[in-house]
Amino acid sequence: MSPLRHVPRRASADSSGSSVQNPAAPDSPGELKARALRALARREHTRAELTRKLAPHAASAEALDALLDTLVAKHQLSDARYAEVRARVLTRKFGALRVRQDLRARGVGADLVEREAEQAAGGELAHARAIVRRRFPKPVTTREERSRRIRFLQGRGFSYDTIRAALGAFDDEAGDEDNT
Numbered sequence: 001m002s003p004l005r006h007v008p009r010r011a012s013a014d015s016s017g018s019s020v021q022n023p024a025a026p027d028s029p030g031e032l033k034a035r036a037l038r039a040l041a042r043r044e045h046t047r048a049e050l051t052r053k054l055a056p057h058a059a060s061a062e063a064l065d066a067l068l069d070t071l072v073a074k075h076q077l078s079d080a081r082y083a084e085v086r087a088r089v090l091t092r093k094f095g096a097l098r099v100r101q102d103l104r105a106r107g108v109g110a111d112l113v114e115r116e117a118e119q120a121a122g123g124e125l126a127h128a129r130a131i132v133r134r135r136f137p138k139p140v141t142t143r144e145e146r147s148r149r150i151r152f153l154q155g156r157g158f159s160y161d162t163i164r165a166a167l168g169a170f171d172d173e174a175g176d177e178d179n180t
Contacts, residue, residue: 048107098157
């Protein structure tokens, strides 16, 4: 008796030879709404994200827009709520510039992006100092080390003024500890 082997299924191909993801007909309005609610139950989405995810399953762009308008009217879909949640998560590790870039990339409106970036900038110096203390517990001893820390914080989306203040405060604190 030979052992059973798993043979993976292949995607069906159309006459052009390309693989077809969803050969069935588009979802009905009820199925499309259920798909949208399942996505929203997992996490917040922007309107742009949900449009991108649901477009392959919608019968038409008009039907999709009508569904999204209904979800917005029922407060089940909100770009403002998404921006607030996403900015809160990002500000733990990143600066206002990175928050601004991420929200823009996800299709959040310019006014919401600026509002959340301004709020993130409010506590930016404290976050930068905490990150420097955690990541680099020893004070700077060389110019190369200082440059490395600056590049690290720039990559995290902190402004140069914030970086300079955070590193200056950290170096001052470390100098005070050495003198005591």
